[in-house]
Structures are given as structure tokens and as C-alpha cells.
Amino acid sequence: MYKHKKISFVFGDSYTAVHGEKGNDKTWSLFESSDSVTNNPIIRDGYYEKTKGLTTSGGANWNEYLTSCYEGRPQDCPAHLFNLAYNGATVDQLLVASWEPSIADFVTQTKQWQNNIKPQVQYTRALTAIWFG
Template sequence: MVVKKRLESNTKPRIAFGDSYTYVQGTHGHQNYSFVGDAFDFAFDEQTLLSNKIVQNQTATAEGGPNWVEYLTNCGVKPGLTSPRTCKKQLWDFAFAGSDISTEYEKQTTAPPLHHNFTVSLVNQTLQFKDYAHNPLSKFLAPKDSLIAIWIGINDINDSSKYSVDFPTFYKNLTTTLFTSVNDLYTLGYRSFLFMNLPPSRPNTRKPSLELAASECNAARLFEQEKSGAEVRVFDAHAHLSEILDQPAKYGLVNTTAFCAGYDQPDIGENYLSYGCPTPLDTYFWFNSGHMTSHVHRILAEKLQEWLRG
């Protein structure tokens, strides 16, 4: 990708889409799933959006604490409630925990079903944003000065293992569908896009779909070439997370295979020994069977920030 300085600035707001690795809890969101709304509460007005606040507590993300996009913006990191408008680098997060890219792809390829009937897929996240969030936000956040951040595909790959899938077609249609939604954002005036490729999966199989990663990277490169003024970068989250797994002591980690069975207990921070965990939660790579700890998200965000500036 062509590196252009204005892709990263100290004040560029982030508008995020994705799944549980990216979602943040909002006061107007579905508990444990979203910042605002769900599939049954899809529409919202300007007042609902702008009065919404990021919640930060043990259950407000899928990591037991702030996630990568909160660390990247330093928005919503402190415990309690934070209005995105009060952050120097604003974060407006439309990711939905458990989300797939879509429930049906082009050429009639059937995709795995949604995790819940209230889940908002990536396709519908961008539709929801287009219909209800773009106009209110564009009054004080110019689209050309905002960065769109997308981390999606984990659930698509994990769920596909349960079905009979023609994977070359599946990967192609995943990517096509993803960039159809990205193009919708481009038509609204957004020009800066950041994508994260798939992370390793527990227990450290290091086998997310390399084919999907390659397909996404190629599609991103083509999108940048075809769209006037578009700046697109794909961050190799898989490589950076693999490096953390290979050198855990360097990052203060002592356990990279298991997770603490009491991860969801309210007193886990102080009483981890009571739950059979020999070391504190932030010494673990894995928070639970499918998510990394907040500590790992912070490390990843630091690497991403350095990469963006580089």
C-alpha cells in the first residue's frame, strides 16, 4: 500500500466496525454486544447517538477491559462512562459482538447463520451507519478527516468449519461482500481505511485462513488503486500476535495456551488465586476460549500505532 502521512494523525477520529474483538459497550447498546442498537432496535435518532456513552468495566468488552481500538484512540479507556465527543481522538464504534460479514454472499453462496437473531452483521453495521449515524456525525467530523477501522472475519471462518463450504468461492465472496460495504462508505466521502487481518486462534493453532488474508489484501490494494483519493492499509495483526506468542516474557506474559477459569468473576482481579489461577489475569494471553486479554489488546494497539506512524 502507498503510505500517506494524513492516514494517521494525533486527532483523526476512528469509526469502527467489526465483531467482538472491536465492539464496545454503549449506554444505548445491546448489553454485552454493541455501542448502539441491535437487529430489533436498528434505527436511532441523532439525540440517541450523540448522548450515547462508552461504558468501561469488566463486562463492557469481550476482553475484560479496554480493547485495541479504545487503546488506539485513548477513548473510553478509563472506568465509567465516556462520551466519544469528549475524547481528543474520538471513537464511534458500530461493531457488534458475534458478527459475521453477512448471512448471504453473492452468487447465492449461503453463509453461516448469525449467532443470534439480534446480531448485526458487518453489512448491516455499515447500512445502519449510513442511514442513522453518518449525517449526525458529519456535522462535526468531516468524512475525509476520519479513519474507518474494520476487523472482521473471525466468526465467518470459525463458523464455516461447521458446514460444507467450497472455500475458494467462500473466501472470494466474503471479500467481495466486505468491499461492497466499504464502497458504500467511500461514496459517503470517507477516504481513509484500516483493515486488520485475522488473529491466531486458540489454542495457538496459528491457522486463520491465509487464503482469506491474501484475498482481503489484494482486494484492498485494488480498491485503493481504483478509488480516487482512497488510502487503504492492512495491518498484519496475525504476525504481530504470533510474535507475542513466540516471545511472551518480553511482554510480561506467562501463559499463552490456557485461560483463567474465573475470568468472568467480578473479583478476579484481586482474588485470581481463589479460582485456581497462579498469576494475575494480565499475565495471560487468552482471556477466554475465543478472546485475548485486554493486556494483549494494549500491546497490539501500541504496535499498530507505531506502524501507522511509520
């Protein structure tokens, strides 16, 4: 189990999402391996290979600025950033379906946090942020 004092958990859609090595062009992690939480660096390339980030300006996302976590493993950043947001996510698939079935809605994102991150991370202070545009 990993311990850290400053930590952020963020949920949402493309206004929040970042890429990771164990994710895809929609999210930081798909949680398909046992080390997807503790050994999954945020990456600056991927789907938008010609830009430095996923924003329309090619820069960092708002939660990367908030935590000073722009790339690398979240636990190596000044403030942890565990980003569960998915590009194209909705709040609840039962209310508004995503354009692609593999996209995790907010309900699924919170279940992913509970099943994959919560058991592996201890913290004394946390910020939780949710943003859907």
C-alpha cells in the first residue's frame, strides 16, 4: 500500500481526462493489471501525437496544473493525481449513453476508484474534484 499526504482524485469527461501508459486515448488507466495504480505514468503523447497534451491548446489539463503533476507516475508528483476521467463520459449511462460503450460514466469511474485505487492508497488529506462540461 502506498502512503502520501497530498492527493487528488478527479472524475469527469474530456475536460478532465489525461492519458496513461495503461490506459488508452480516453483515460489514464483501464485497470487491467495489478500495477495499474502504482506503476502507471501519465504520458503527454498518445491520441494527439502532435500536441503536448489533450487540451485544445496542446497544454496541460486543469487538474495537472492544480497538482503540478504533468507526466510520470502520480505518486512521484508534488501532489498525487489519480485521474479517473474518460473522454466522452456522461454522468450515468442509464440517463445519457456515451457515444461508445467502453467509455466509463461517472458511476463506473467511482466504482473503479473504490475497487482499484482505494485499496492501494492511504492518505491523510485528499481533494476530490468532478467536472463534466
